[in-house]
Structures are given as C-alpha cells and as structure tokens.
Amino acid sequence: MTIQANQEAVTVEALINGRNVKSLSQSSKENPANPTEIVGYFPVTTKEQAVEAIEAAAEAFKTWKKTDIEERVTRMRKAIEKIRAAENEIVHLLSREHGKPLYDAHGEIYVSLMWMEFACNEAAAALEEQVTEHDHGKTILSYDPIGVVAAISPWNYPIALSTIKIAPALLAGNTIVLKPSPYAPLAAAKVAEIIASEFPAGVINVVHGDADVGVELTTNPHVTKIAFTGGTATAKHIIRAASDTIKDMTLELGGNDAAIFLESFDVNDERAMRRIVVSNFLTTGQICMIAKRVYVHRSIYDAFVEKYIEAANRWIRIGDPFDADTTVGPVNNLKQKEYVLGLVEDAKQRGAKVISLGRILDQKRFDEGYYLQPTLVLGCDAHDRIVVEEQFGPTVPILPFDDEDQVITLHNESIYGLTSSVWGAEKEAIAVARQLEAGTTMINTAAVQGLDVRFPFGGFKQSGIGREYGTEGIRTYTEQHVINVPKMLDLPYIPE
Ligand code: NAD
Numbered sequence: 001m002t003i004q005a006n007q008e009a010v011t012v013e014a015l016i017n018g019r020n021v022k023s024l025s026q027s028s029k030e031n032p033a034n035p036t037e038i039v040g041y042f043p044v045t046t047k048e049q050a051v052e053a054i055e056a057a058a059e060a061f062k063t064w065k066k067t068d069i070e071e072r073v074t075r076m077r078k079a080i081e082k083i084r085a086a087e088n089e090i091v092h093l094l095s096r097e098h099g100k101p102l103y104d105a106h107g108e109i110y111v112s113l114m115w116m117e118f119a120c121n122e123a124a125a126a127l128e129e130q131v132t133e134h135d136h137g138k139t140i141l142s143y144d145p146i147g148v149v150a151a152i153s154p155w156n157y158p159i160a161l162s163t164i165k166i167a168p169a170l171l172a173g174n175t176i177v178l179k180p181s182p183y184a185p186l187a188a189a190k191v192a193e194i195i196a197s198e199f200p201a202g203v204i205n206v207v208h209g210d211a212d213v214g215v216e217l218t219t220n221p222h223v224t225k226i227a228f229t230g231g232t233a234t235a236k237h238i239i240r241a242a243s244d245t246i247k248d249m250t251l252e253l254g255g256n257d258a259a260i261f262l263e264s265f266d267v268n269d270e271r272a273m274r275r276i277v278v279s280n281f282l283t284t285g286q287i288c289m290i291a292k293r294v295y296v297h298r299s300i301y302d303a304f305v306e307k308y309i310e311a312a313n314r315w316i317r318i319g320d321p322f323d324a325d326t327t328v329g330p331v332n333n334l335k336q337k338e339y340v341l342g343l344v345e346d347a348k349q350r351g352a353k354v355i356s357l358g359r360i361l362d363q364k365r366f367d368e369g370y371y372l373q374p375t376l377v378l379g380c381d382a383h384d385r386i387v388v389e390e391q392f393g394p395t396v397p398i399l400p401f402d403d404e405d406q407v408i409t410l411h412n413e414s415i416y417g418l419t420s421s422v423w424g425a426e427k428e429a430i431a432v433a434r435q436l437e438a439g440t441t442m443i444n445t446a447a448v449q450g451l452d453v454r455f456p457f458g459g460f461k462q463s464g465i466g467r468e469y470g471t472e473g474i475r476t477y478t479e480q481h482v483i484n485v486p487k488m489l490d491l492p493y494i495p496e
Contacts, residue, residue, distance in 0.1 A: 010040035010093065012189040014049055014208060017056035018201025021049060027208075029186060032099035032330040033320050033369040039097045042185040045207040050177075050216040053205040057148040057175040058222040060202030065145045065173040069124045072171050079195040080116050083109070086194060094159060094187035095321045099330040099370065100283050102322060107448070112163040112191075115453045119474055123171040126474040137486040143478035145173030146248055147224035150217035152238075154230040155183035155332055156286045156392075161252075162188045164468050165227040166195055170203060172477040174225070177205045179213055181230075183333050211237070218242045225249065225477065229288075232416075232462045250466035250476050252288070252458060254390045255418025258411045259291035259446050260432060262404075262424030267303045272423065272444060273311035279421070279446035281316055281357075281374050284328055285394040286336070289419040291446045293387050294398040295407045301400040305378065308398065309355065316358025316374050320365050328358060330369040331393055337370045340393030343386045344375055347397070352380040382410055390416065404432055412437045417460025421446035437461065 013020040023043030031037040045053075083090070091105040098105070129142040151165040158180055169176050180188035189206055196204040207213050211234075218226055218241040228238055229252040242249065259276060266272070279291040296304045319326035331337040348354055355376040360366050366373075374394035377386055387397050401407040411420060412435075420438040422429040433441040437460045442450030451457070456467035466476055 009038050010186055010190075012040065012042050012186055012193075012208075014043050014045050014053065015189075015193060015196055015204070015206040016049060016053045017060075017205065018196070021052075023049065023208075027182060029097045029182075029184070031096050031369075032332050033365060033371075035369065039093070040186040042182070042189065042208045045209045045213050047212070047216055050207050050209075050213050051220065053177045053207050054148060054150075054217070054220045054222045056202040057177050057205050060200060061145070061147055061175045064175055064200065064203050067173065069127060069171070072173070073120050073123055075198045076116065076120050076167060076171060076195075079198040080113060080120070082194045082197070083113065083191060086190075090159070090187055090190060092322075093190060094184075097186045098155070098158065098184045099321055099332050101326045101329050102324070104283055104329075105321075108157055108160050111157075111448065111451070111453070112160045115160070115469065116163055116167045118453050119167040119171055122471060123168070123474055126471045127172060127478065136488065137484070139485070140483040142481045142483070143172065143475055144481045146477060146479055147174060148222050149174045149176045149225045149227055149477065150220075150223045151176055151178045152214060152217060152226070152228045152230065153178070153180050153188060155181035156283065156288070158184040158188035159191050161229045162192060163195075164229075164473070166192065166204065168474040169227065169477045170199065172474060174477055175203045175205075177207060177217060177223070179207050179209065179217060182208065182210050214238070215241055218247070219244065221245050223247060226251075227477075228252070235464075248479075250458075250468060251464045252468060253418075253462060253464045254392075254416060255288050255459060255463050256292050256388065256390050256414050256416045257289055257419045257421070257438070257446070258414075259294045259421045259423065260401075260407050260411065261294070261296040261300065261304060262422065262428055262432065263297040263299050264424035264428055265297075265300060265304075267300055267307045270311065273307050274315055275445050275449060276423070277308065277312045277315050279449060280396045281312070281328055281394055282447060284331055284372075285340075285374070285396070286332060286392050287447060289440070289447050289451070291421060292391055292396065294396060295401045295410065296398060298400040298402055305376075305398060309357065309376065312357040312374070312376070313359070317361055318358055318366060318371060318373060319361030323361060325361055328374060328394065330371045332370070334370055336393060337372055340372060340391055340395055343389065343391050344377065344395050347377050347380050347384055347386040350381065350384055352384070352386070352397075353378045388414065408432065408435045415462045418458075418463035419446070421450065439463065439467070
C-alpha cells in the first residue's frame with residue numbers, strides 16, 4: 001500500500017509555554033475511510049519536552065491561580081467564540097482523522113461548546129467560597145485550585161473529552177498539560193491551540209505521544225491531578241504510576257452499557273426503535289456510553305428483533321464520512337476493527353446468529369477503508385465475550401430475559417457501571433433504574449441522546465472514579481480548604 005500525503009495534510013506541534021515546539025520525530029494519522037491518505041502529522045514528544053511542558057505549567061500556575069474568576073470566564077468565552085468561528089474547519093479535520101461522519105463531528109463540537117458554556121455560566125457559583133457564622137465561631141470553605149493537571153484523552157471523542165477537562169480546570173485556576181490520543185491527535189490539538197491563544201503562556205500546554213509520554217505525565221511530582229478518559233486497562237497502569245506521588249484523579253473509563261426493554265415497551269413505536277438503533281451505532285459504536293448489550297423481555301422479543309432490523313436497515317447508511325447521506329462511517333483504526341471482528345467471530349463459533357444491518361453506499365470506499373458492516377448478534381449466551389466485554393464498535397447482542405430480577409442481576413454482575421437505559425412505562429422503568437449500578441440511567445433513550453451536561457457523569461465500579469460535567473465536574477478540579485475560626489480556642493479536655 002502506498003501512503004500519500006494529501007494536499008491538505010496538516011501538521012500540529014507540541015505547545016509548550018506558549019510556543020510551538022518541533023520534535024525530532026513525527027507520526028502521521030491516516031484517514032480511516034481511505035487509509036492511503038495522510039490527514040496530518042503530529043510530533044512524538046520527548047521525555048525532556050514533556051518535563052518542560054509540565055514545568056511551564058507549574059510556573060504559570062503561580063500567577064494563574066491568583067486571577068479572579070471574571071477574568072478566567074471572559075477568556076474562556078472568547079475561546080468559545082473562536083472555536084465557533086472555526087467550527088467548519090475543525091469538523092472537517094475531525095471527520096477526516098477520526099472517520100466520524102460530518103453530522104457526528106458537528107455533534108461533538110455541539111456537546112463541547114454546550115459544556116464549555118455551562119462551565120462558564122456556573123463556575124463563579126460553583127467556586128464561590130462559603131462563609132458560615134455558627135455557635136462555635138466562623139468557618140470559611142474555599143475551593144482552591146489543585147495545581148498542574150495532566151489531561152489525557154482518548155480517540156473516540158477527542159475534542160469533547162479534551163474540552164471537558166480544559167474548561168473546568170482553567171476556570172478553577174489550574175494550569176494544564178493535555179495529551180490527546182495518537183489515534184486522533186489533530187483536531188483536539190487545533191482546538192487546544194485556539195483556547196490557548198486566549199490564555200497566558202504556560203496555562204495550556206499540549207504534548208503528543210502514547211504511553212511513553214503518558215508515564216511522564218502520571219509520575220512527574222509537579223503534576224497534582226490526573227484527568228484521564230480511556231480504557232480501564234490503561235487506568236490500572238496510571239493508578240500504579242501515580243501511586244508514588246498520590247495524585248488526585250478523575251478517571252472516566254470503559255463501559256458495557258445495557259439497554260433493558262420491559263414488557264410494557266411498545267415495539268411499534270418507530271421513534272423509540274430509531275433511538276435504540278442510534279444508541280447502538282452512533283459514531284460506529286465507538287462511544288463509552290453507547291448501548292452495548294440489549295436485553296428484551298421474552299414476551300416481546302421476537303417482535304422487537306423484527307422491528308429492530310427494520311429500523312436499523314432504515315437508519316444505517318455506511319459510507320464516506322463526507323457524504324451527507326452517511327450515518328455510519330469506518331472504525332477509527334485497524335486494531336479496533338480487528339478486535340470487534342474477533343468478538344463477532346467468537347460469538348459465531350459459539351453458535352450465535354449474526355445478521356448484517358444497513359446499506360453500504362460506496363462499496364469501493366468500504367473495501368478500502370477500516371469499515372465493518374454493523375451486525376446484530378442473536379442466540380448468544382449471557383456470558384459470551386461479545387456480551388461481557390466492551391466491544392466499542394458496530395455490533396450488538398440482543399438477548400431475551402424472563403423477569404426483572406434476572407435482568408437486574410445480569411446488568412449488575414458486570415465489572416462496569418457507566419450508563420444504562422430502561423425502556424417501557426415510565427414508572428416501572430424508574431423502579432428498575434433505581435436498582436441498577438450505573439452512573440447514569442436513561443429512560444426511553446440512551447447514549448448521548450440522554451446526556452445532560454448539567455448533571456454529573458461518571459461510572460460505578462471499573463468504569464471510573466469521580467465525576468465530570470455538572471457542578472461536580474468543576475469542583476473536581478479543586479481542593480476543599482477549610483479555614484476555621486473557633487470561639488473556643490482551647491479544648492477543655494486537654495490538661496494544663
Ligand atoms: P486508551 O486507554 O487506549 O488511551 C487513552 C489515552 O491514554 C490515550 O491518550 C493514550 O495515548 C493514553 N495512554 C496509553 N497508555 C498510557 C499510560 N501508560 N499512561 C498514560 N497514558 C496512557 O483508550 P482509547 O482506546 O483511546 O479509548 C477507548 C476507551 O476509552 C474505551 O474503553 C472507552 O469506553 C473509554 N472511554 C470512556 C469514556 C468515559 O467518559 N467513561 C469516554 C470515552 C471513552
């Protein structure tokens with residue numbers, strides 16, 4: 001295969017202390033829809049450069065932490081306007097490097113800006129110190145910045161999962177070193193650069209690479225908080241790496257999110273059937289909170305499967321991400337494509353029935369790119385790999401269940417607990433939802449369709465530690481500091 005640099009190939013560089021810094025070696029990112037095309041180049045940041053970026057952030061923190069909230073919010077709002085003005089350019093770059101269709105790339109910017117605006121609107125109230133006069137004296141509770149934040153983001157939502165960290169971290173008075181994923185580094189780096197242009201040098205730094213640079217970010221003593229979104233296996237390395245210096249951490253990790261359809265669910269509700277299909281295959285199934293296993297009450301199972309296939313065949317149109325008709329693009333990278341294929345093959349060998357879904361719009365593009373035709377997997381066992389592992393791709397198992405206790409047990413025995421959804425009559429659905437171990441449970445919708453950035457988002461169990469979004473997602477970048485002025489200065493039980 002001959003790899004060619006496209007005329008529009010972009011080059012991003014590390015951003016350290018307000019300067020673009022070249023590296024001795026570069027990596028390239030190919031277009032997953034057409035892997036012979038190089039979308040752009042990004043540097044391989046050296047250990048020394050990573051240290052330089054962290055030290056720049058530590059130096060900038062000394063003054064940035066003293067700025068008032070009005071200044072921080074004003075700067076962030078200017079950055080939001082610049083991102084909005086550059087939206088089309090960013091969306092095209094994101095779509096080409098990631099493989100997500102244009103509408104979906106716009107959706108990512110939409111979610112990013114919604115959150116950044118929420119964070120700007122809420123920051124002053126979330127961070128305001130609380131002074132309490134009480135019988136025992138006076139207490140001041142303040143939300144102090146933590147220091148240098150290492151923000152490590154994944155490839156599936158590279159912009160949203162970077163800005164979800166950058167905005168609250170900076171608004172709370174911290175400085176940051178961002179490391180995007182090498183599988184989608186370009187658009188995230190561009191957005192970080194746009195934001196950085198509104199802030200003093202050193203407040204935002206960007207480095208590139210993989211585990212090598214990641215290790216420096218997670219062990220360096222100047223880094224006081226890690227904000228990581230990615231796989232559970234990687235998080236285990238990070239926890240170990242950070243243990244020597246006991247860093248504060250927010251970890252947003254993998255999920256195996258279940259969608260549960262109760263007996264009261266109306267299979268003839270076409271809008272709801274479309275919503276579950278979208279919840280399974282948006283971004284080619286590569287979203288942490290996508291519905292990854294579907295459980296349907298046995299009394300409606302056959303009718304559900306029939307209607308599901310009809311709805312999926314209507315909505316899924318597999319094509320070039322730049323084609324306006326495309327709803328499902330390629331998988332982001334070859335490793336992920338092979339992993340998903342392996343899971344489907346394993347299910348087949350164990351006797352499952354695999355049904356292809358949707359229409360291929362451009363067979364040539366499909367054959368050349370990292371495409372997978374979406375599939376439905378029926379007749380698998382509750383503990384097959386395709387049911388218990390996070391597939392993170394365009395395939396979904398649908399299984400029958402007999403009663404609510406059984407499906408609640410199946411839901412809760414997972415090592416994960418990120419999101420879930422329950423579909424059917426609202427009262428019954430909420431009653432089941434209350435029994436599920438998941439950070440968010442949506443009723444009659446799922447995945448990003450039910451995301452509300454005003455409320456905390458995160459996982460139970462091995463899906464993570466801490467919360468992003470909501471007021472919690474701002475305060476997570478602070479240390480609570482109590483200043484006590486007690487009336488009784490000397491305790492009575494301490495002898496003279
Ligand atoms: P990943 O864990 O492979 O990589 C994530 C980031 O960690 C990348 O930037 C990578 O370069 C970096 N990294 C790798 N090794 C490291 C190390 N030893 N130290 C420090 N950094 C290191 O994840 P991915 O494949 O990019 O993303 C997919 C995973 O992310 C899925 O499991 C998905 O569920 C999860 N995810 C979770 C959420 C959430 O909010 N819970 C959101 C999106 C994705």
